[in-house]
Amino acid sequence: MGSQGCYEDNTFRANSPVTREELMVMTARYIKYAWIELSDVSDAIDHFEDELRIASWAAGDVESMRRSGIVRGDENGRFNPKSTATRAEIATLINRLYDYAESF
Numbered sequence: 001m002g003s004q005g006c007y008e009d010n011t012f013r014a015n016s017p018v019t020r021e022e023l024m025v026m027t028a029r030y031i032k033y034a035w036i037e038l039s040d041v042s043d044a045i046d047h048f049e050d051e052l053r054i055a056s057w058a059a060g061d062v063e064s065m066r067r068s069g070i071v072r073g074d075e076n077g078r079f080n081p082k083s084t085a086t087r088a089e090i091a092t093l094i095n096r097l098y099d100y101a102e103s104f
Helices: 020-033 058-065 089-102
Strands: none
Touching: 020 058, 020 089
16 A cells, blocks of 8 residues: 555555555554544553564554554464454454543
């Protein structure tokens, strides 16, 4: 994804599955739009075991979501950035984001 929110070939690919790293970028953009400030939490995991697989354009947003505790990774401490986001993962993300916003 480029800085304009589209791919290098200027397509949007609205019918393509969304990867986990794409979901983090979209969520982070919404958070900024909604004026929600993310803070680091003490129970966030230290890092993702597969953090080197996260695309450079998504790394900052994934990192801020990790530090805030909203994204925790799988049972092996992996983020799985290239995997397709499932409905269950999206529902969990929305629930955690709601809980996070409610706590402030």
